[in-house]
Amino acid sequence: MSSVQKPSIPQGTRDFGPAVVARRNYIFGVIRRVFEKFGYAPLETPTLENLSVLTGKYGDEGDQLLFKVLNSGNFLKKQKGEVIKEEVTPADLLAGPRAVLPKIAEKGLRYDLTVPFARYVVMNRGTLVFPFKRYQIQPVWRADRPQRGRYREFYQCDADVVGTDSLLCEAEIVLMMSEALNTLGLTDHTIKLNHRRVLGAFYQALGGEGTEVDLFTAIDKLDKIGREGVEKELAERGFSAEAIDKLFALLGVAGSFEEKLERLLAAFVTAAVEPDTPGADGYKGLQDLHRVLDYLRGFGFDKWDNLEFDVTLARGLSYYTGCIFEIKINNVNMGSVSGGGRYDNLTGAFGLPGVSGVGFSFGVDRLYDCLEELNLFPEAVAATTRCLLANFDAESEAAALPVLRRLRAEGIATELYPESGKLGRQFKYADGKGIPYVLLQGSEERAAGQFKLKTLATGTEQTLTLEQVLAELVGG
Amino acid sequence: MSSVQKPSIPQGTRDFGPAVVARRNYIFGVIRRVFEKFGYAPLETPTLENLSVLTGKYGDEGDQLLFKVLNSGNFLKKQKGEVIKEEVTPADLLAGPRAVLPKIAEKGLRYDLTVPFARYVVMNRGTLVFPFKRYQIQPVWRADRPQRGRYREFYQCDADVVGTDSLLCEAEIVLMMSEALNTLGLTDHTIKLNHRRVLGAFYQALGGEGTEVDLFTAIDKLDKIGREGVEKELAERGFSAEAIDKLFALLGVAGSFEEKLERLLAAFVTAAVEPDTPGADGYKGLQDLHRVLDYLRGFGFDKWDNLEFDVTLARGLSYYTGCIFEIKINNVNMGSVSGGGRYDNLTGAFGLPGVSGVGFSFGVDRLYDCLEELNLFPEAVAATTRCLLANFDAESEAAALPVLRRLRAEGIATELYPESGKLGRQFKYADGKGIPYVLLQGSEERAAGQFKLKTLATGTEQTLTLEQVLAELVGG
Numbered sequence: 006m007s008s009v010q011k012p013s014i015p016q017g018t019r020d021f022g023p024a025v026v027a028r029r030n031y032i033f034g035v036i037r038r039v040f041e042k043f044g045y046a047p048l049e050t051p052t053l054e055n056l057s058v059l060t061g062k063y064g065d066e067g068d069q070l071l072f073k074v075l076n077s078g079n080f081l082k083k084q085k086g087e088v089i090k091e092e093v094t095p096a097d098l099l100a101g102p103r104a105v106l107p108k109i110a111e112k113g114l115r116y117d118l119t120v121p122f123a124r125y126v127v128m129n130r131g132t133l134v135f136p137f138k139r140y141q142i143q144p145v146w147r148a149d150r151p152q153r154g155r156y157r158e159f160y161q162c163d164a165d166v167v168g169t170d171s172l173l174c175e176a177e178i179v180l181m182m183s184e185a186l187n188t189l190g191l192t193d194h195t196i197k198l199n200h201r202r203v204l205g206a207f208y209q210a211l212g213g214e215g216t217e218v219d220l221f222t223a224i225d226k227l228d229k230i231g232r233e234g235v236e237k238e239l240a241e242r243g244f245s246a247e248a249i250d251k252l253f254a255l256l257g258v259a260g261s262f263e264e265k266l267e268r269l270l271a272a273f274v275t276a277a278v279e280p281d282t283p284g285a286d287g288y289k290g291l292q293d294l295h296r297v298l299d300y301l302r303g304f305g306f307d308k309w310d311n312l313e314f315d316v317t318l319a320r321g322l323s324y325y326t327g328c329i330f331e332i333k334i335n336n337v338n339m340g341s342v343s344g345g346g347r348y349d350n351l352t353g354a355f356g357l358p359g360v361s362g363v364g365f366s367f368g369v370d371r372l373y374d375c376l377e378e379l380n381l382f383p384e385a386v387a388a389t390t391r392c393l394l395a396n397f398d399a400e401s402e403a404a405a406l407p408v409l410r411r412l413r414a415e416g417i418a419t420e421l422y423p424e425s426g427k428l429g430r431q432f433k434y435a436d437g438k439g440i441p442y443v444l445l446q447g448s449e450e451r452a453a454g455q456f457k458l459k460t461l462a463t464g465t466e467q468t469l470t471l472e473q474v475l476a477e478l479v480g481g
Numbered sequence: 482m483s484s485v486q487k488p489s490i491p492q493g494t495r496d497f498g499p500a501v502v503a504r505r506n507y508i509f510g511v512i513r514r515v516f517e518k519f520g521y522a523p524l525e526t527p528t529l530e531n532l533s534v535l536t537g538k539y540g541d542e543g544d545q546l547l548f549k550v551l552n553s554g555n556f557l558k559k560q561k562g563e564v565i566k567e568e569v570t571p572a573d574l575l576a577g578p579r580a581v582l583p584k585i586a587e588k589g590l591r592y593d594l595t596v597p598f599a600r601y602v603v604m605n606r607g608t609l610v611f612p613f614k615r616y617q618i619q620p621v622w623r624a625d626r627p628q629r630g631r632y633r634e635f636y637q638c639d640a641d642v643v644g645t646d647s648l649l650c651e652a653e654i655v656l657m658m659s660e661a662l663n664t665l666g667l668t669d670h671t672i673k674l675n676h677r678r679v680l681g682a683f684y685q686a687l688g689g690e691g692t693e694v695d696l697f698t699a700i701d702k703l704d705k706i707g708r709e710g711v712e713k714e715l716a717e718r719g720f721s722a723e724a725i726d727k728l729f730a731l732l733g734v735a736g737s738f739e740e741k742l743e744r745l746l747a748a749f750v751t752a753a754v755e756p757d758t759p760g761a762d763g764y765k766g767l768q769d770l771h772r773v774l775d776y777l778r779g780f781g782f783d784k785w786d787n788l789e790f791d792v793t794l795a796r797g798l799s800y801y802t803g804c805i806f807e808i809k810i811n812n813v814n815m816g817s818v819s820g821g822g823r824y825d826n827l828t829g830a831f832g833l834p835g836v837s838g839v840g841f842s843f844g845v846d847r848l849y850d851c852l853e854e855l856n857l858f859p860e861a862v863a864a865t866t867r868c869l870l871a872n873f874d875a876e877s878e879a880a881a882l883p884v885l886r887r888l889r890a891e892g893i894a895t896e897l898y899p900e901s902g903k904l905g906r907q908f909k910y911a912d913g914k915g916i917p918y919v920l921l922q923g924s925e926e927r928a929a930g931q932f933k934l935k936t937l938a939t940g941t942e943q944t945l946t947l948e949q950v951l952a953e954l955v956g957g
Contacts (some may be wrong), residue, residue, distance in 0.1 A: 011831075011832065012531075012533075012534050012600040012603055014526075014527055014529075014531065014600075014604075015527065015530070015531055015587075015588050018527035018529050019527060020527065020604075020605075021524070021525040022524060022605070023522030023524060023615070026523040026525050027523065030523070037942060041894050042892070042893075042894045042895070043893060043894070044888070044895070046499030046502075046503075046865060047506070048497070048498060048499060048502065049496070049497040050496050050497075051490055051491065051494035051634055052528065052590075053490075053491045053494050053496060053622070053633070053634060054490065054491070055488075055489060055491055057488075058490075058730050059488075062768060072550050072553070073550070074531075074550050074551070074590070075548070075549040077545075077546070077548070077624030110551055111491075114490050124488040124490075125496050127488055128488055128489070128490075128496075129496075129498070132534045134910050135910075136899055138896075139499065146528070146529070148553030157529070158527055158528055166899075167898055173878075173897065173899045174899055258553035278709075301881065303879050304882040304883070304886050314556055329571070356487065357489075360846065389522060390520040390522075403779050406779035407781055410781050413519070417518075418518045418519070419518070419520065420519070420520035420614075421649065422643055423612055423642075423645045423647035424647050434612075438610050
């Protein structure tokens with residue numbers, strides 16, 4: 006503690022003060038209750054993962070964005086009692102980072118919740134009961150360039166079920182998304198659905214030009230660069246004008262969810278009778294979506310206006326193999342607040358192939374910003390003290406102690422100002438902390454067995470007995 | 482996702498599966514509710530702190546145990562678009578870690594919750610309302626050698642109040658400790674109190690031999706090495722036999738909390754009239770403890786048997802300046818589950834001297850182990866699905882969907898098994914997941930508008946209407 010310094014926090018990280026924590030916990034609580042009502046159980050994995058688990062799972066760019074943690078102690082010095090398998094030599098150092106890094110950093114910070122989930126499933130496959138439905142609400146870290154709305158430490162809220170390919174799971178994901186958003190008051194939202202195989206059929210319909218990845222990457226940008234931009238990009242990547250026209254005819258399918266299903270079904274109809282023809286994949290994809298709608302209907306889902314079949318929705322294309330989800334909040338100018346889909350090979354990289362699963366993730370920071378912008382946080386969310394007992398002098402302090410006990414025994418968050426005197430400062434304290442009530446008992450009130458209860462928002466003051474105070478504070 | 486690997490997690494870290502998360506959340510919930518009832522508000526700080534904030538705050542050993550995080554990207558290569566202030570040169574590399582480390586790692590993982598709290602207070606001193614009462618429940622990381630019960634990632638639950646030296650705070654800490662433990666069912670505990678100045682007075686009473694640190698370090702070991710061991714250690718450190726005898730006469734003070742106060746007061750009595758004599762410090766310490774007892778009495782505290790004045794309690798001596806706390810669970814063989822005390826210079830290292838505060842921390846892992854050993858986790862804690870709807874065939878699946886909706890609408894966590902057929906597997910699923918009820922509706926029951934509700938624990942089966950099912954499931 007020698008030299009005095011001006012402290013700061015790392016770029017892209019945040020302190021969350023009391024009011025913000027309370028609001029974030031409100032969001033987490035709503036999501037958690039929905040997940041649990043649908044039978045999803047909580048999982049927590051370590052912040053530190055072995056780099057061998059993380060590396061190669063997020064593409065080259067992802068590997069660059071992993072936060073790597075130095076092995077304990079100084080890396081060139083043997084730690085007392087610790088066995089270091091390999092020593093870093095000066096030659097390594099001169100050879101550069103590729104030679105040094107594996108020897109000085111074997112651990113990294115959690116980058117998402119999906120890879121740790123896959124690792125957990127593989128490590129515990131002998132004892133887990135499948136289908137395994139888990140939710141996970143934890144922070145992740147990415148060494149991204151910090152910018153407005155993009156942080157290096159942020160929370161994800163994931164729910165996944167693995168070990169079944171039942172489309173009931175997809176339907177329930179729509180139900181969970183819908184219930185969580187409506188409970189939060191974000192009623193003006195659109196849950197977008199698509200299917201990887203519908204996208205695949207589009208590609209097939211173009212006649213084998215270019216690559217799937219090029220096509221999907223371009224489609225994914227439709228929102229941002231418009232039809233013209235996408236056309237230009239596709240042309241640059243070798244798609245013919247004819248193929249591009251065909252594509253936009255398919256992408257332009259209009260109508261309700263079911264009308265779109267019907268119209269695309271007609272486009273793919275030959276595939277139904279002849280598998281392996283262009284469109285066979287698309288037919289399967291449309292069948293899946295149809296089944297999801299059936300489940301929703303059977304369940305009594307009644308928010309059809311919030312559900313959209315968006316054939317341009319692509320998302321993490323190399324990853325998803327079935328349904329794809331995304332949520333947009335319509336009355337806030339913001340990217341998607343949630344996304345997900347079905348994948349068929351979550352655990353393959355860890356030696357357990359063929360595990361199908363489906364899941365999605367809520368972006369809490371964006372949900373928070375939406376609620377704030379739309380003024381949707383309930384007032385009661387702030388987990389603050391409900392009542393401050395004023396502290397006039399030693400006598401009033403002593404008299405306040407049993408009152409303090411009584412209020413707390415009733416479950417009312419209560420404080421006694423810890424120092425006597427200066428009422429102004431005490432009111433300022435209550436005000437600054439958002440405490441709605443101040444309870445005062447001067448010597449006169451004490452003699453009469455009464456209290457003054459001041460409501461700060463209105464400035465009203467009531468003279469009450471303790472029982473009346475309790476009724477007022479519990480009731481409100 | 483090229484080569485298949487057997488995944489593992491880093492030494493000293495843990496995955497928490499659903500049952501464990503539920504139990505941990507139960508503990509966090511109890512503690513959080515107590516903290517909030519006493520007016521403590523939640524704070525969360527980033528996982529990553531600048532090393533300049535962390536280094537030098539935990540002693541040399543602590544510095545060694547800090548997990549350091551590599552700057553983003555490969556440290557010898559400029560990241561695209563990122564400005565690296567200093568390049569690591571081959572000369573640096575050959576010069577060794579001291580030259581390299583500051584250039585490749587500027588961030589570290591949170592080591593405790595106290596230093597980030599101090600940093601937060603200093604950074605936000607202009608807007609915070611003092612006294613500032615915060616609680617914080619977050620993981621911390623230490624590159625300690627992992628061993629039974631000691632982890633590299635573990636949670637701390639801290640509550641601190643800064644900006645007042647009122648002893649009401651100390652009294653309320655005792656109340657919070659007591660309420661949290663009793664709520665958790667850990668009724669057989671001892672909350673130990675001592676005061677830094679009482680320890681200081683002991684040192685003064687010895688006549689100025691040796692050093693305070695040597696004395697306290699030795700006293701701290703009394704539990705482990707016994708009187709003989711402590712005597713030996715003190716002798717080695719230059720304390721005379723006479724001084725050691727004096728010390729043990731003082732340490733041997735017996736009786737109730739108040740009797741000990743009285744007896745030590747008598748020993749220090751000259752100090753009361755003559756400040757700056759040996760014992761003056763002790764007199765102030767005893768007065769403080771006396772005041773804490775007064776507050777507790779005024780509040781109506783009634784767990785006096787759980788409170789002990791332990792004059793041998795030293796804890797982090799270089800840190801605390803007033804009251805010192807520690808909690809032992811008596812009917813479990815385990816170290817302390819909580820500790821804390823008053824400090825007068827929390828924020829000095831960050832340029833804000835003279836901020837007095839007092840706080841304490843619960844060790845959640847130890848509390849967890851105590852509850853488990855004593856079988857104190859309530860059964861209802863497991864946040865699992867309450868009812869599984871069996872899925873015989875497509876028809877029963879379709880019929881189950883509105884039932885699913887109805888049960889969930891009543892707030893009952895319910896699942897429909899996502900695949901038809903194989904009832905045995907479905908019961909195995911319910912059993913493995915700890916789901917207490919399975920609801921079945923074969924074609925006969927469906928025709929009669931009835932259900933079979935099976936209670937797995939007892940094997941009993943009831944034939945009920947949906948309303949009766951609801952009553953049973955909500956009630957239990």
